[in-house]
Amino acid sequence: MEIIKSEKGRDLLCYNGYLYRFDKNSSWRCIECNTKKCRGRINLKDGQIIHESEKEHNHTPDIAKNEARIGMQFLKTTAKHTELSTQVVLGAVSLQVTKAVAGQLPVVDSMKKTVQRIRQKELMALAIPASLKELIISPEFTTTLDGKPFLLDDSYSQNQEIPRILIFSTTENLDMMVDCEHLYIDGTFSSSPSIFYQPGPD
Numbered sequence: 001m002e003i004i005k006s007e008k009g010r011d012l013l014c015y016n017g018y019l020y021r022f023d024k025n026s027s028w029r030c031i032e033c034n035t036k037k038c039r040g041r042i043n044l045k046d047g048q049i050i051h052e053s054e055k056e057h058n059h060t061p062d063i064a065k066n067e068a069r070i071g072m073q074f075l076k077t078t079a080k081h082t083e084l085s086t087q088v089v090l091g092a093v094s095l096q097v098t099k100a101v102a103g104q105l106p107v108v109d110s111m112k113k114t115v116q117r118i119r120q121k122e123l124m125a126l127a128i129p130a131s132l133k134e135l136i137i138s139p140e141f142t143t144t145l146d147g148k149p150f151l152l153d154d155s156y157s158q159n160q161e162i163p164r165i166l167i168f169s170t171t172e173n174l175d176m177m178v179d180c181e182h183l184y185i186d187g188t189f190s191s192s193p194s195i196f197y198q199p200g201p202d
């Protein structure tokens, strides 16, 4: 069993050649539930499978395809989190997969482009603008992975005269905070980018 990210950044569970997406509570549905009306399901508790309805699938499992997805996930995380050359990243991926699975991977040129695209994106994310006025927050940082608002306030968009304050949180987090009797606060003062000032609790 392995959990990987979908193209949209959602969790996908790979198990026995089937892919499942999170449904509710502890239950995951086969990703073919809409396209093939598949009724395959799996229930997890504390990371362990407690119930599976494998017989309910109306299609065959595809272990090699799932392994290829896991391989591509490995390629993407390695590209994102290491500075290894593109060639070395591709080499590491090929070590991860069997020959049967390698046939399911995209062609080498396409994988190279994937690595380069991820690196390019990382570089852009790292660029710090000269002033807060120039800071553009790309849409992917304004919502959570499941599409809920994450940038709850940006004072600049309302009034350009007042200092720019950004508030990142979710309404669930705020609700949780309101219910707390005690709040403990910590900050990453030394590592915040130069154009930011992170006030501490005075």
Ligand SMILES: [Zn+2]
Pocket: 018, 030, 031, 032, 033, 038, 039, 040, 056, 057, 058, 059
């Ligand atoms: Zn299914």
